[in-house]
Amino acid sequence: MNGKQASWARLVAEEELRGVLPRRWAHSKGVAKRAVSLVGVxxxxxDLLASAAVLHDVGYAPRLAETGFHPLDGARFLRDVHGADDRLVRLVANHSFALLEAEERGLxxxxxxxxxxxENALLVDALVYCDMTTTPDGQRTTAESRLAEILGRYGVDSVVGRFIRRASPEILAAVGRIETALAAQPR
Incomplete structure (x- = not known):
């Protein structure tokens, strides 16, 4: 993350997550690291992807949790407190098919x-790819393993479990599109 916006985003995410949610911070750093691998795509x-990657889970910070739905809480924080770029805020709000989870929550x-x-489907897919190929501890994984981990952590009948089951085909398709784009890059 070398861009100005990405440097700022890392500072904000670290301030909000590192002390109170160190595992979530590790995940966010791992997602940001995955974003760097997509520069060629x-x-x-x-820079926008790197910024969204490190900030995508900022809404989990306890002091920011107003609705309990982290994409919405994080996006509101970035918009209202930091006056962040509209595209960045919209990526954070809608990361990893959050609209499907919002529906489960009545939001x-x-x-x-x-x-x-x-409207930039490649950018939306890229953030899904980064999030869904990174473990909670910030390590690389497959999308299939990540989906299984989420279901195991939350349970299949939870709000998140219902959402992840509904979103899985779209998540896997987004990850596949990015993997195809990466494979097409010159070596």
Whole structure:
């Protein structure tokens, strides 16, 4: 993460997560590290992806949890407290098919109204890829293993479990599209 926005994002995420949620901070750092591997695929949007990657879970910070839905809480914090870039805020709000989880929580209309999904499908897919191929401890994993880990941690009948079961086909498709784009990069 060499860009100005990404450096700022790392400082914000570290301030909010490192002390209170060290494992979540480790995951966020790992997701950001994955984002760096996509520079060749994203070009000018690489700094934006790196910023969203490190900030995607900032809404888990206890002091920011207003609704209990971390994508919405994090996006509101970034918008309202930091006046963050609109595209960054929208990526954080909608990371990893959050709209499906918002629907499970009765927050779909709120999320859609405040933070419409970006039209840049490659950027959206890239953030899904980074999040869903990184373990809670920040290590690389497969999307299939990550989905299984989430289901195991939350339980299949929980809100997150129901969401992840619904979102799995879309998550796997997004990861597949990024893996295809990476394979097409010159070596």
């Amino acid at each position: 994203l070009g000018d949007d690489a 779909k209309e709120v999320l859609e109204a405040e933070f419409p999904l970006l």
